[in-house]
Amino acid sequence: MKKKITIIGSGFSALAASCYLAKSGHEVDVFEKNDAIGGRARQLKSNGFTFDMGPSWYWMPDVFERFFADFGKKTTDYYELVKLSPAYRVYYGVDEFIAIADNLAEIEATFEKIEKGSGNVLHDFMMEAQSNYNIAIKELVYRPGVSPLELVTIETAKKVGQFFSTISKDIRKKFKNEQLIQILEFPVLFLGAKPSDTPSFYSFMNYADFGLGTWHPKTGMFDVVKAMEKLATELGVKFHINAGIDQIIVKGKTAKAVIVNGRRIDSDIVLSGADYHHTESLLEEQHRAYSEKYWESRVFAPSSLLFYVGFNKKIQNISHHALFFDVDFQQHAKDIYDVPQWPKEPLFYANFPSLTDKTAAPDGMESGFFLVPLAPGINDTEALREEYFDKIIERFERLTKQSIKNNIIFKRSFCKNDFVAEYNSYKGNAYGMANTLMQTAFLRPKLKSKKVNNLYFTGQLTVPGPGVPPALISGKLVSDLINKQLIEQ
Numbered sequence: 001m002k003k004k005i006t007i008i009g010s011g012f013s014a015l016a017a018s019c020y021l022a023k024s025g026h027e028v029d030v031f032e033k034n035d036a037i038g039g040r041a042r043q044l045k046s047n048g049f050t051f052d053m054g055p056s057w058y059w060m061p062d063v064f065e066r067f068f069a070d071f072g073k074k075t076t077d078y079y080e081l082v083k084l085s086p087a088y089r090v091y092y093g094v095d096e097f098i099a100i101a102d103n104l105a106e107i108e109a110t111f112e113k114i115e116k117g118s119g120n121v122l123h124d125f126m127m128e129a130q131s132n133y134n135i136a137i138k139e140l141v142y143r144p145g146v147s148p149l150e151l152v153t154i155e156t157a158k159k160v161g162q163f164f165s166t167i168s169k170d171i172r173k174k175f176k177n178e179q180l181i182q183i184l185e186f187p188v189l190f191l192g193a194k195p196s197d198t199p200s201f202y203s204f205m206n207y208a209d210f211g212l213g214t215w216h217p218k219t220g221m222f223d224v225v226k227a228m229e230k231l232a233t234e235l236g237v238k239f240h241i242n243a244g245i246d247q248i249i250v251k252g253k254t255a256k257a258v259i260v261n262g263r264r265i266d267s268d269i270v271l272s273g274a275d276y277h278h279t280e281s282l283l284e285e286q287h288r289a290y291s292e293k294y295w296e297s298r299v300f301a302p303s304s305l306l307f308y309v310g311f312n313k314k315i316q317n318i319s320h321h322a323l324f325f326d327v328d329f330q331q332h333a334k335d336i337y338d339v340p341q342w343p344k345e346p347l348f349y350a351n352f353p354s355l356t357d358k359t360a361a362p363d364g365m366e367s368g369f370f371l372v373p374l375a376p377g378i379n380d381t382e383a384l385r386e387e388y389f390d391k392i393i394e395r396f397e398r399l400t401k402q403s404i405k406n407n408i409i410f411k412r413s414f415c416k417n418d419f420v421a422e423y424n425s426y427k428g429n430a431y432g433m434a435n436t437l438m439q440t441a442f443l444r445p446k447l448k449s450k451k452v453n454n455l456y457f458t459g460q461l462t463v464p465g466p467g468v469p470p471a472l473i474s475g476k477l478v479s480d481l482i483n484k485q486l487i488e489q
């Protein structure tokens with residue numbers, strides 16, 4: 001039976017859910033507080049430069065194909081993908097970097113050159129990582145986190161040891177070279193926790209990296225937002241921007257309506273893709289399932305200091321994605337997770353989309369995105385942002401042997417305070433709640449409210465976790481739960 005469904009927010013999870021729910025025949029309205037859709041994946045356009053404001057690594061292309069296939073479509077019906085080659089570079093010193101190729105055979109050869117014997121070790125490690133990927137990403141993550149039994153399969157039973165060892169230990173047993181170790185630890189950073197707190201089963205992220213490759217939608221990650229908006233609109237979803245939800249109205253124990261810009265919107269189902277903690281703050285206290293103490297005790301993914309920068313010349317000696325791991329990786333991780341503080345020597349990441357996409361910058365110019373991961377909840381001031389911008393630009397200039405600072409003609413920063421103000425993000429987290437062993441699957445905040453009927457959640461604080469592919473999956477999982485409940489009613 002057709003129901004009236006209100007969706008809060010327009011990030012990837014909400015967009016995915018809107019498509020599934022509209023396809024099931026419901027009347028779906030999406031309300032976004034900002035003036036554009038896409039959530040953390042919004043686009044910034046200024047002075048002829050275009051930036052993806054959040055995600056830039058298009059990993060796990062199979063998950064995107066599976067999403068569009070659910071609607072009888074293919075990604076190529078909406079956008080074109082380019083496989084990046086090299087996938088990325090990792091800098092360790094002045095003009096000293098490792099380039100990760102777009103195929104495993106070449107990556108194995110690179111490893112072998114750096115550490116004798118490591119090519120074959122990597123080959124075996126990747127076979128296991130692929131097997132984990134097939135179990136985790138093709139099956140387990142499509143389960144709704146309702147019961148612990150969802151994780152118990154013949155395949156996971158065989159790998160139970162991998163849930164109780166960490167990726168960090170596992171990699172260190174197999175590889176000795178510190179640079180190779182850091183490259184292999186990098187992919188799990190997308191899950192939001194330290195490699196030393198992430199189970200070794202999560203090596204499926206290494207398969208996503210080396211096995212499936214790094215892709216780029218032709219004119220940026222925002223192509224995917226546009227594609228999903230188009231699909232949703234074709235299915236009948238209505239979008240409302242500048243439409244922040246101020247309150248969720250509950251009668252008895254059932255969600256009945258939302259208040260948006262002072263107007264009441266009656267709804268049969270309310271689904272929130274906004275940060276979970278914020279959504280519960282839209283409820284009266286007795287209807288909240290999780291206490292402040294609960295949120296305080298969770299491990300959150302880092303916040304970030306971001307810079308969107310336009311240069312009036314082409315930058316030399318770079319690749320589309322570049323990681324600057326020339327300082328102490330462990331110390332920076334401690335500054336995020338153990339004793340939260342601004343890192344003395346920050347690791348940073350940069351991307352230059354205009355190397356792949358000529359429309360991202362005016363002719364002869366370059367657009368650059370710089371990211372420093374930071375502890376959530378950290379003190380954020382304009383002076384600190386500038387101090388860190390100077391630090392990373394100076395390092396960038398030294399490591400890539402060129403001067404760029406005097407060529408900046410556009411610059412915008414974004415940090416913890418903006419994550420809070422623009423996305424209602426808990427402690428200004430950039431990408432949700434970390435996927436540690438104790439925060440996986442049924443141990444994450446639930447898709448269905450434990451206290452309020454007809455109220456559901458989706459996105460990076462719930463199941464399955466942070467990242468764009470998980471957000472698409474989260475939208476599917478919650479839509480299935482909603483439809484199941486409606487059939488049972």
Ligand SMILES: Cc1cc2nc3c(=O)[nH]c(=O)nc-3n(C[C@H](O)[C@H](O)[C@H](O)COP(=O)(O)OP(=O)(O)OC[C@H]3O[C@@H](n4cnc5c(N)ncnc54)[C@H](O)[C@@H]3O)c2cc1C
Pocket residue numbers: 008009010011012013014031032033034037038039040041053054055056057058059243244245246273274275278304306371422423424430431432458459460461465466467468469471
């Ligand atoms: C800097 C950065 C880099 C990243 N890099 C990558 C990457 O390379 N690859 C990758 O896969 N993932 C990456 N991620 C993670 C990925 O972007 C996110 O996990 C994903 O986009 C989250 O989607 P979501 O639907 O959960 O939430 P969001 O995108 O946060 O959407 C929530 C939406 O709800 C809206 N909202 C909040 N409160 C209200 C309200 N009261 N009323 C109405 N609307 C409201 C917000 O404005 C927002 O639009 C990155 C994230 C960041 C921030």
